[in-house]
Amino acid sequence: MAVDWTSALDRALAHAPFLARALERRPELAELLAQGDGEAALRAAKRVREGSAASALRDERLGLALVLAIGDLAGAFDLDKVMRELSTFADRALDRALNTAMNSRVPDAEPSGMIGLALGKHGAGELNYSSDIDPILLYDPEKLPRRERDEPGEAAQRYAREVVRLLSDVTSEGYVFRVDLRLRPASEVSPLAIPLNAAITHYESSALAWERAAFIRARACAGDIAAGEEFLDHIRPFVWRRSLDFGAIDEVRRLTHRIRDQHSGPSVPEPGYNLKLGRGGIREIEFFAQTHQLIHGGRDPSLRSRGTRAALDALAATGRIGEEDARALGESYDGLRTIEHRLQMVGDKQTHSLPAGDALDNVAQLHGLADGAALVKHVQDLARPVAERFDALLDEDRISVPASAPHVLAGDAAEGDVPAELVDRIAGWTDGKYQALRSTAALGAFEAIRPDLIASISGSPDPDAAVVRWEGLISRLPSAINLFRLLEARPGLFALLADCLTLAPPLADELARRPNLLDALIDRTALDLPGSVNDIVARMGRRERGDDYETRLDRLRVVTSETRFALGVQLIETAHDPLDIAAGLSRTAEAALQVAVDAAESEFALKHGRIAGSELVVVGLGRLGGGALTHASDLDIIYLFTGTHEGESDGERPLGATLYFNRLAQRVTAALSVPTAQGALYEVDTRLRPQGNQGPLAVSVESFARYQREDAWTWEHMALTRARVLVGSDAARQQVGDVVTSILRGERAGDALRDDALKMRTEMAAHKQARGSLDAKLLRGGLVDIEFLVHLLQLRHREALTPHLDEAISQLIETGRLPGTIAEAHSLMTRLLVGTRLLAPDLEKPKSAAAALLARQSGCEDYDELIQRLHEARRDVAAAWRNIYGETLEIDE
Numbered sequence: 001m002a003v004d005w006t007s008a009l010d011r012a013l014a015h016a017p018f019l020a021r022a023l024e025r026r027p028e029l030a031e032l033l034a035q036g037d038g039e040a041a042l043r044a045a046k047r048v049r050e051g052s053a054a055s056a057l058r059d060e061r062l063g064l065a066l067v068l069a070i071g072d073l074a075g076a077f078d079l080d081k082v083m084r085e086l087s088t089f090a091d092r093a094l095d096r097a098l099n100t101a102m103n104s105r106v107p108d109a110e111p112s113g114m115i116g117l118a119l120g121k122h123g124a125g126e127l128n129y130s131s132d133i134d135p136i137l138l139y140d141p142e143k144l145p146r147r148e149r150d151e152p153g154e155a156a157q158r159y160a161r162e163v164v165r166l167l168s169d170v171t172s173e174g175y176v177f178r179v180d181l182r183l184r185p186a187s188e189v190s191p192l193a194i195p196l197n198a199a200i201t202h203y204e205s206s207a208l209a210w211e212r213a214a215f216i217r218a219r220a221c222a223g224d225i226a227a228g229e230e231f232l233d234h235i236r237p238f239v240w241r242r243s244l245d246f247g248a249i250d251e252v253r254r255l256t257h258r259i260r261d262q263h264s265g266p267s268v269p270e271p272g273y274n275l276k277l278g279r280g281g282i283r284e285i286e287f288f289a290q291t292h293q294l295i296h297g298g299r300d301p302s303l304r305s306r307g308t309r310a311a312l313d314a315l316a317a318t319g320r321i322g323e324e325d326a327r328a329l330g331e332s333y334d335g336l337r338t339i340e341h342r343l344q345m346v347g348d349k350q351t352h353s354l355p356a357g358d359a360l361d362n363v364a365q366l367h368g369l370a371d372g373a374a375l376v377k378h379v380q381d382l383a384r385p386v387a388e389r390f391d392a393l394l395d396e397d398r399i400s401v402p403a404s405a406p407h408v409l410a411g412d413a414a415e416g417d418v419p420a421e422l423v424d425r426i427a428g429w430t431d432g433k434y435q436a437l438r439s440t441a442a443l444g445a446f447e448a449i450r451p452d453l454i455a456s457i458s459g460s461p462d463p464d465a466a467v468v469r470w471e472g473l474i475s476r477l478p479s480a481i482n483l484f485r486l487l488e489a490r491p492g493l494f495a496l497l498a499d500c501l502t503l504a505p506p507l508a509d510e511l512a513r514r515p516n517l518l519d520a521l522i523d524r525t526a527l528d529l530p531g532s533v534n535d536i537v538a539r540m541g542r543r544e545r546g547d548d549y550e551t552r553l554d555r556l557r558v559v560t561s562e563t564r565f566a567l568g569v570q571l572i573e574t575a576h577d578p579l580d581i582a583a584g585l586s587r588t589a590e591a592a593l594q595v596a597v598d599a600a601e602s603e604f605a606l607k608h609g610r611i612a613g614s615e616l617v618v619v620g621l622g623r624l625g626g627g628a629l630t631h632a633s634d635l636d637i638i639y640l641f642t643g644t645h646e647g648e649s650d651g652e653r654p655l656g657a658t659l660y661f662n663r664l665a666q667r668v669t670a671a672l673s674v675p676t677a678q679g680a681l682y683e684v685d686t687r688l689r690p691q692g693n694q695g696p697l698a699v700s701v702e703s704f705a706r707y708q709r710e711d712a713w714t715w716e717h718m719a720l721t722r723a724r725v726l727v728g729s730d731a732a733r734q735q736v737g738d739v740v741t742s743i744l745r746g747e748r749a750g751d752a753l754r755d756d757a758l759k760m761r762t763e764m765a766a767h768k769q770a771r772g773s774l775d776a777k778l779l780r781g782g783l784v785d786i787e788f789l790v791h792l793l794q795l796r797h798r799e800a801l802t803p804h805l806d807e808a809i810s811q812l813i814e815t816g817r818l819p820g821t822i823a824e825a826h827s828l829m830t831r832l833l834v835g836t837r838l839l840a841p842d843l844e845k846p847k848s849a850a851a852a853l854l855a856r857q858s859g860c861e862d863y864d865e866l867i868q869r870l871h872e873a874r875r876d877v878a879a880a881w882r883n884i885y886g887e888t889l890e891i892d893e
Contacts, residue, residue: 005036007368008074015366018348022066029063038071042085053100054166057093058173064089065129069345072338073366079334080309082341086127091118093167093176094135095222101162105155106145113143114159114193115231116222119183123217124306128337129344130351132178136218137163137193140227153191160192178350183214196231203235213290215239216297217306233545240298269379271356271372275340280383282340282352284390285312285333291393292320295522299562301542308333319525328385335382339375342367354379418458425467426454429474436480445484452487456494461849462502469501469508476512483515490522499572503850504838506631507568510561520562527575529584530563536591541598549603553671556599560592560681568631568838571857578834578857579806579827585629590726592672592681593618593635597727600667608660609651614643616661617701617736618668618727621688625722625803628830630837634683635672638723639665639698642732661698669697688719701732705739709746714756718791720744724803745798757792758885761785772843773867774836774854776829781874781881781891783829786822789880793817806830819880825873831858832870 009030012019023030032041045063049056068085071077077085094116102109115138117123122133137160141152150158160181167176181192185202194202203211216239220228266273269280276282289311297303300318305311309330316326342363343351354360360372369375430437430446437446453470460466474480487493497518500507511517520526530536540559543552564585571581597616622636623629639661647657655663669684690699690707699707708720723740725733761784770778777783790808794800800811809826812818835857840846846854851863860866871891878889 003036003074003076005033005038005070005074005076008070008072009034011073011366011368012070012345015362016069016345016347019066019069019345022062026063026066029066033067033070038067038074038076041067042071046089053096054169054171054176055173057096057167057176058171060089061093061176062174065348069129069341072341073345073368079338079341083121083126083128083337086129086131087118087122087125090122090127090133090177091221094118094133094163097163097166097176098159098223100166101159102145104162105147105150105158109145111223112227113140113145114156114223115139115196115220115225115228117218117228117232118221119214119218121217122221123219124308126307126337129341130348132180132350133167134180134183135222136184136199137181138196138199138228138231139193140196140224143224143227153195156193156195157191164192174348183211185211196227199231200234203238207238212239212294213287216290216293216304219306229545236544240301240304265353269354269376269383271354271360271376273376273379274353275336275343275379276352278383280332280385280387280390282333282336284386285329285336288312288329288386288390288393289315296320299519299558300539301544319528325389329389332382332386336379336386339363339367339379339382418454419463422458422463422467423454426450426457429471434474434477434480436474436477439479439481442479442481442484445481445488448488449484452491452494456498460498460502462847465847466498466502469512472508473501473512473515477515483518486518486522493518493521496521496569496573500569503572503853504568506838506841507565507572510565510568514561517562517565520566521569526566527570527573529570529576529580530567530588533587533591533594536563536588537594540591541595549599552599553596556592556595556671557681560588563588564631571835571838572853574853574856578831579628582623582628582630582830582834585631585633586624586627589624589629589633589635589682590620593620593637593668594727596668596671600664600671604664604667605651607651607653608655608663609649611643611647611649611657611660614641614647614657614661615729615732616641616664616668616698616727617725617732619736620724620726620803621719621722623722624726625724626805627724627803628805630834632837632841634685636685636688637726638686638689638704639668640701640704640736641698642701642728642735644702645700657700658696658698662696665698688716701735701739705743708739708743712743714753714795715760717743717795718757718760718788721791721794721801721808722803722805741801744795744801748795750796753792753796754885757788758887761788770843772840773845774832774840774870775843776832776836776870779874780889781877783826783833785877785881785889786826786829789818789822789877789884792884819876821873821876822880825876828858828869828873832866 009023013023026045029041029044032038032044042064045067046060049059064085068077068082072079072082095111098114098116099111102111102114117136117138118133119136120134121127121131122135127133137156139152139156144152144155146152146155164179164181168179169175181187184190184192184194185199185207203215215232215235218232218239220226220232265278267279269278274281286308289308292315293303293311296315296318302318303311303314303320305314312321312326312330312333315321316323340352343354345366346363354376355363357372360375364370364372364375367375369378430443432438436442457463457466457470477483487497497511500511536559540556541552542555567581567584567588570576571578576584597618601610601616617640619625619638619640620636621638623633624635624637641657641661643657645657647660649655649660669686672682673680673684686697687693689695689697690704690712708716720740720743725736728736764784765780768778770780770782775782786809787805790800790805790812793812794808797815797817799815800808800817802808802811806823806826809818809823813820813823832854835854836843839850839854845851845863855861855863855866858866858869860869874891878891881887881889
């Protein structure tokens with residue numbers, strides 16, 4: 001739209017009495033606007049005038065309202081600029097009012113100890129022309145400026161009353177802002193200003209769900225802003241809860257229902273329709289964004305935007321809502337807010353409803369439309385997409401699960417098919433034996449889900465196992481309320497939970513220890529593979545102000561655990577190929593290592609500094625190096641450091657290079673493997689380092705290269721074929737990569753290499769025998785034997801030197817070193833290895849449902865075909881072994 005200052009001024013004079021009067025009162029601004037110099041007019045409106053604070057603020061308010069309105073009507077100022085300017089003025093006004101109130105009692109007092117928090121549209125930077133402001137006023141009794149005889153509480157209330165009077169009183173010059181302090185804790189009984197400690201206690205113990213929603217947009221805006229931000233940091237866990245509180249989310253949802261039910265105006269746009277509270281109105285857009293923020297923002301700080309459009313965009317960027325939903329809601333928000341401003345420009349009244357008759361035509365013409373009918377049609381077009389999406393939000397109670405999943409959804413079992421003994425057994429859970437089911441609230445939450453729970457257990461693949469697992473889960477919970485509320489809000493989770501409890505014992509055990517892992521399944525992305533290593537690092541490594549080392553490690557552990565658990569669910573739901581699950585698990589571990597190293601280095605440097613020209617490098621070996629972990633995999637790693645042994649750190653307590661990097665490596669290992677309240681993540685195995693357990697934990701790259709060239713055994717070089725640098729700068733990765741490549745490309749005597757490999761495999765077979773009929777790794781002709789085939793050929797021919805075993809196999813097949821059957825054998829056995837770690841951890845045939853799932857994951861019709869194909873694959877490996885090693889593998893028939 002072209003900028004047209006003349007039309008804007010004409011429409012203001014003809015259709016907005018408030019603006020017409022303002023143009024008369026502020027002729028200097030009218031002249032600048034007539035010249036089309038909106039920015040100069042804006043600067044002039046903000047110019048501080050002499051006189052009392054009350055008079056100066058009213059003067060500035062009138063000037064801003066005039067300039068912003070004309071700039072808006074002219075198309076020179078967009079909605080965001082208008083709202084931002086009004087909001088920053090509110091910041092200045094509240095801050096000046098606080099200072100004026102305190103200085104009236106204590107001249108020249110600094111504004112320490114008194115805090116103004118902005119909430120609602122003010123906090124979001126989205127004030128409209130006639131908005132109230134809804135601050136919360138807090139004070140620190142120890143820092144509050146006051147006269148010697150004043151009690152802190154008495155002084156704070158005096159200041160609060162003066163702030164309200166100074167801003168809200170209507171004088172001949174108008175008013176500044178209507179001030180509403182009812183968002184403060186327990187507003188019906190509490191003083192106008194709240195002591196900091198009392199506010200903290202309230203939000204940590206007795207605050208209501210709507211208060212959480214209110215604080216999504218809170219910020220410190222006036223007075224002692226640093227203390228205000230510190231307060232908001234302190235109560236951040238109250239607002240942004242990592243573990244979902246579905247009771248609170250239900251309360252927010254009930255509040256939205258209540259708003260609709262109690263709104264008495266027209267439900268569709270027509271005269272009397274409320275742009276803010278009506279169906280499809282502004283409040284529904286705000287609540288749509290805030291409900292999703294409450295659900296997901298605890299685990300994803302990128303969703304904690306205060307602004308409505310910014311929140312919608314962030315939700316779309318992370319896949320929590322669709323991009324089209326974000327676009328449609330955002331455009332409707334801008335459109336409805338613009339019409340809301342037009343309503344308020346007319347008479348400077350806090351109105352949100354479309355008027356009737358001539359008044360409606362007047363607003364339409366102020367906006368530039370022909371008449372009221374055109375305005376109503378425009379608002380209908382804006383409200384319709386909002387109402388549709390908000391209706392869907394209120395009805396949303398299920399997550400999607402793949403159609404191929406093996407489970408029986410809750411409710412699929414007919415009531416008459418449920419065994420009476422199962423019903424009686426579940427009823428017995430409420431007899432007081434479980435602590436989690438002793439409170440009235442817990443019993444009420446349990447009754448709400450009992451029918452679906454019974455149907456879910458009865459229809460599960462193994463009802464007996466399911467009920468036992470459920471009892472184990474409940475017996476370990478201090479309270480089951482949140483779990484039951486979550487299942488009530490998301491009935492689709494019953495199916496996934498049933499599969500976890502009956503098909504995958506390791507997942508069931510993990511859930512029993514940490515039921516909040518179910519939180520990871522409510523997103524629409526729950527069954528998506530994790531992104532790249534960098535994507536996962538960004539989720540694990542997000543830092544917020546005030547985070548300490550332990551907080552960073554807790555976030556690392558939470559995200560890692562949730563991602564691994566989600567990958568386990570994806571496996572048993574057959575959402576992805578087990579090979580893709582293995583790659584996802586590997587990316588997750590690699591990201592965890594990077595974040596753990598970064599956190600440990602930062603913390604270590606606080607005391608010991610850093611060593612110039614040196615850095616810690618982490619090399620992955622085995623399945624980690626090859627990028628294909630299972631849920632039971634250890635992390636096989638080697639710690640190296642660049643630079644020389646002579647280096648010394650530059651911190652308060654300097655350390656020599658070897659001691660420095662060994663202690664740092666110990667911290668990294670502890671970050672990943674030491675159990676905490678958030679659990680342990682991995683077993684870290686560093687035995688493949690030079691000299692094994694007898695050697696130092698971290699050695700220099702130079703020492704590592706010398707050891708590999710002069711002292712390493714053949715089996716160590718075979719292990720090195722899977723080496724991959726996981727943590728280190730580009731230069732360090734190149735340096736270590738060059739060392740590894742030079743070692744692997746070294747000359748070797750073929751017979752000695754073969755003899756060493758055979759000796760090692762024989763010793764390994766004697767000490768590490770297969771644990772069951774499904775041990776795809778250790779059965780003769782299994783994965784270990786495939787690895788020995790590949791590594792021998794890699795070292796003998798100095799080719800296919802990639803740490804990814806599937807790629808190495810493909811290259812060796814292309815050069816004729818291996819038969820094509822080995823690729824198929826490796827894929828089948830790897831899929832089986834990944835699956836058995838969850839579905840058959842004892843490596844024997846599991847119960848029928850899990851056995852059928854194992855077969856399906858491996859591309860087989862049934863379990864018998866899986867066993868047959870496994871045997872054929874092992875025979876193919878034995879044939880290759882005979883051809884390459886010249887010996888016969890004993891394959892059991």
